[in-house]
Amino acid sequence: MEEGQDTVVVRDADVxxxxxxxxxxxxxxxxxxxxxxxxxxAALDLTSGMGSVLRGLSGPTPMREFARRLGYDPSNFTGxxxxxxxxxxxxxxxxxxxxxxxxxxxxxxxxxxxxxLETRLLADLPLFAGLDEPARRTLRDLLRRAVAAGDGSAx
Amino acid sequence: MEEGQDTVVVRDADVxxxxxxxxxxxxxxxxxxxxxxxxxxAALDLTSGMGSVLRGLSGPTPMREFARRLGYDPSNFTGxxxxxxxxxxxxxxxxxxxxxxxxxxxxxxxxxxxxxLETRLLADLPLFAGLDEPARRTLRDLLRRAVAAGDGSAx
DNA sequence: TATTGTTATACTCTATAACTATA
DNA sequence: TATAGTTATAGAGTATAACAATA
Numbered sequence: 001m002e003e004g005q006d007t008v009v010v011r012d013a014d015v016x017x018x019x020x021x022x023x024x025x026x027x028x029x030x031x032x033x034x035x036x037x038x039x040x041x042a043a044l045d046l047t048s049g050m051g052s053v054l055r056g057l058s059g060p061t062p063m064r065e066f067a068r069r070l071g072y073d074p075s076n077f078t079g080x081x082x083x084x085x086x087x088x089x090x091x092x093x094x095x096x097x098x099x100x101x102x103x104x105x106x107x108x109x110x111x112x113x114x115x116x117l118e119t120r121l122l123a124d125l126p127l128f129a130g131l132d133e134p135a136r137r138t139l140r141d142l143l144r145r146a147v148a149a150g151d152g153s154a155x
Numbered sequence: 156m157e158e159g160q161d162t163v164v165v166r167d168a169d170v171x172x173x174x175x176x177x178x179x180x181x182x183x184x185x186x187x188x189x190x191x192x193x194x195x196x197a198a199l200d201l202t203s204g205m206g207s208v209l210r211g212l213s214g215p216t217p218m219r220e221f222a223r224r225l226g227y228d229p230s231n232f233t234g235x236x237x238x239x240x241x242x243x244x245x246x247x248x249x250x251x252x253x254x255x256x257x258x259x260x261x262x263x264x265x266x267x268x269x270x271x272l273e274t275r276l277l278a279d280l281p282l283f284a285g286l287d288e289p290a291r292r293t294l295r296d297l298l299r300r301a302v303a304a305g306d307g308s309a310x
Numbered sequence: 311t312a313t314t315g316t317t318a319t320a321c322t323c324t325a326t327a328a329c330t331a332t333a
Numbered sequence: 334t335a336t337a338g339t340t341a342t343a344g345a346g347t348a349t350a351a352c353a354a355t356a
Contacts, residue, residue, distance in 0.1 A: 012270045012274075014270075015270075015274060015277050018291050018292055018295050019280050020277055021299065022280070022282060022283070022291065022294060022298055025299050025302045026188060026282055026298055027188075027192075027207075028302045029298060029301060029302060029305075030185050030188065031226050032305055033178075033181060033185065034185070037182075048322095049322095049323075052182075062337080063338065064336085064337055064338075072324085073324065073325055073326090074338065075324085075327090075339075076324060078340080079340095095337095098332080098336095098337085099332060099333085100331065100332045100336065100337040101332095102338070115167045115170075118175065119167075119169070119170060121178060122170050122174040122175055122178060125177070125178060126301065126305050127177060127178065127181055127301055128174060128301065129304035130300050130301060130303065130304020131297065136174070136177065137173055138293065138297065139177060139294070139297045140176050142290060142294045142297070143180035143184060144176065145285050145290070146184060146282055146283065146285055146294075147183050148285065149284035149285020149286075150183075150184075150284045202346090204345090204346075217314085218315065219313085219314060228347065228349090229314080229315065229316085230315090230316075230317080230318095230347085230350095231347060232315090233317080234316095253313095253355080253356070254314095254355060255314040255356065256314060256315085257314080311356100312355100312356080313354100313355080313356070314353100314354085314355080314356095315352105315353090315355105316351100316352080317350100317352075317353100318349105318351080319349085319350085320349085320350105321347085321348080321349105322345105322347075322348100323344100323345085323346075323347095324343100324344080324345080325342100325343085325345100326343085326344100327340100327341085327343105328340085328341085328342105329338105329339075329340070330339075330340100331336100331337085331338090331339100332335105332336080332337080333334100333335080333336070333337095
């Protein structure tokens with residue numbers, strides 16, 4: 001299945017071709033990874049938001065801090081957690097030190113479903129398509145470095 | 156069952172830790188790249204859809220084929236192209252061979268704005284944060300391989 | 311009858327502002 | 334006064350179905 005043999009990508013002279021190519025491919029993978037994640041969530045009757053929260057939650061975490069870490073606005077976060085709580089996958093716990101705060105925790109059912117989601121997600125990762133083990137480790141290391149560098153400069 | 160109740164359970168035993176780490180970092184970068192792209196588009200008064208179309212368009216392309224390549228549903232695509240056309244950045248051209256088809260082309264203004272968008276986008280790419288030139292080339296090559304492998308198996 | 315592009319519509323995701331209860 | 338979480342609401346993105354023009 002060849003695609004667009006004649007559609008030559010026109011590139012301007014003053015842009016970095018390495019960055020341009022990497023950005024192009026990253027956006028393609030972004031689309032595929034997003035679709036893959038959505039499909040895995042849908043198979044477990046989860047929205048992408050519910051899946052992200054389930055994936056990201058490990059120990060008890062204040063809701064606001066957790067929302068910020070995942071890049072969600074607190075106003076969205078409430079509804080996502082509501083649906084997870086109605087499914088019995090997470091629970092809101094009062095914080096004894098600050099009664100404004102609610103700690104979010106995984107239930108046993110939540111832990112089980114989280115593992116199921118993780119297994120599905122990693123089984124056929126588009127990001128790793130066509131890469132052998134050494135290449136996968138290299139890719140992991142490079143992504144790690146990019147994330148760590150971004151943590152320092154921009155949040 | 157094998158882990159303590161409130162201890163920080165980050166990872167299950169039966170998942171590939173390399174894939175899990177890579178997926179985690181990829182999703183972080185996905186969020187940052189998306190935010191970066193949105194900011195670049197917004198600076199030029201473009202929605203993300205308009206920016207994607209502008210970026211992806213090079214030669215004259217039938218709308219349906221183009222929409223499919225970018226992963227858009229044709230029903231969304233019409234509105235995005237409408238706004239680009241109203242801004243004078245793209246034009247719909249009749250296809251002489253099939254009068255149902257409309258070829259999408261960039262105008263001169265479109266080309267200029269596309270270069271501006273590309274320059275902004277690549278100037279400070281979160282994907283490349285903290286990576287030197289050899290690392291960037293390696294990352295580009297790995298992403299290219301993953302995309303190419305996915306082209307073959309899943310469209 | 312099938313296909314291209316369009317319209318209408320609904321559903322989800324996301325962000326802003328106002329509200330409550332605490333601090 | 335400021336902060337954590339919530340609610341209401343509006344905007345943008347996305348998908349399905351029906352439609353007109355054309356094949």
